Amino acid sequence: MFERVRGLKFHKKQDVAIVGAGITLFRRRMNETGKELSYYAVKQALEEAGLEIQDIDMVVMGSAPDAFDGIHMKGEYLLDGAGGSNRPYMRVFVGGGTGVFAPIAGYWHVASGLADVCLVITEEKMSSSHPHPQSAFKYIWDPILDRPLNPNLIWIFALEMRRYMHENNIKHEDIALVSVKNKGNALDHPAAQVAEKITVEDVLNSEPMALPVRRLDVSPPSDGASALIMVAPHIARQLTDEPVWVDGVGWSLDTTWWTNRDLYFPRYVAEAARMAYKMAHITDPRKEIDVAEPYDPFDYKELHHMEGLGLAKKGEAPILTREGVTARDGDLPVCPSGGLLGVGNPIAATMGVKVAELYWQLAYRAGKRQVAKEVTTGVTQAWGDLMQVGTVMVLSNKR
Amino acid sequence: MAVGKKKISAPAYVKGHGIEAEDIKEGKVTHVEDHTDIRYQFTAGQAISKFLNGLKEGKILATKCNKCRRVMVPPRMFCELCYRPIDEWVELEDTGTVETFSISYIDPDARPLDEPEIVAVISIDGASPKMGILHKLGEIEPDSVYIGMKVKAVWKPPEEREGMITDILYWKPIEG
């Protein structure tokens, strides 16, 4: 075997810029259908970019399990709200990883030269399924080996969190700080669902779900949509003085046999990051990345993913968090949006607090959420399927 | 394309109307209710069929790849890393090690459980390191469980076994 980074045979035909984004309110229940939510997000992104739907060449839709909506093949169902009528349209789906995988698909549409203007729209309406969206997650487990044990989705995260704490000697207090930070950051996000000032004690005393996971360690299920406009350089120059460029993309999946892995380190993220960093010519992420939006559906996951992204050494992310390095005014702001923990977790639609947030930060248009330091390069990432997919994107405002 | 050079000053705003569960219960929001009813019969496949039949006989069966030398459980017909067929079947011990665990207070619908249950990833003795399966622990207080604990399978009586993962009722700690 020889050492190499996978997935880099690709030679892009043109650079790709982001020139507009949109996000809807995130809530457990919304009075809009998924189509209507999609329409809102797309309209906002078009307005920000200064484009009309007729200017869009191709559309990528990202949406997670059909089981939430109770509509099979929901990519087709969502088409009209997504602005996909009568143009090349595709749906991509890698569970929770979709929030960054959908814009990666938008990237390759434009980078390859197939499209000059690509709309990426992500939607999730989790509240249709009851008694709880968790009920839909019963069907992601192996039907023969796992499902007879009556598993709950939270189990796998609890098992992973425990292993991470054990391997790196990390206390729950250290992990709870992530939830405190992100829910606090979300107070400045107009779309936020569970923005609040909380303390470490609040997290440790919250209702036990599957220990070590407690209620306030977890992001809430949500409904929502978000959109991005990705364009070729000659279009970007006509539209804005402040385009944000996609410097690198990466994705990777670890084995489906998740109980055969040591769960303390997200190898799927590390592999995906290697690909994205290589493409972006980043050799020392801790020094070269100014702001990060790693995927944080659980508080330990932000730490886990920071380590997978090479923003911290193994076991070091909790220390950086405690020292304030990851605060919005810190040396390496992490989840300045408020993340999934604070803004909410409509699975694929979290593109709005990951890729869109990074775009707003790098365009200096994040308003009250703008990080204190000067920013040129950022990384964002999402994670999903049966704990196995990592999707990574590096953005920058320099060319 | 009808565009001009545009200076954007503010991020996109937010739209949508949040509603409460009560609004639906009280009929304040127009909606319909539907109950999907689809039934499935899953094929266990070549490898897992043999594994399940092994459980019926009180055995834990694994497969081995001679190229990467992994002993794999749950067993598979091909090694996904070497991408070649497995070389042989081996029988493992019904003992193992707790790699990680959780004390669960909720059921699959996120409803509270009366009694919490202990779930774990247990690596099986005789398999390659970290080759674990998902299962439950019993005959132990939640506070006493730790990572690295040695455990042994507690089987259903032979006449009650069905060739399912639940033919092992749970795993209990090995004394000492």
Ligand SMILES: [Zn+2]
């Ligand atoms: Zn092999």
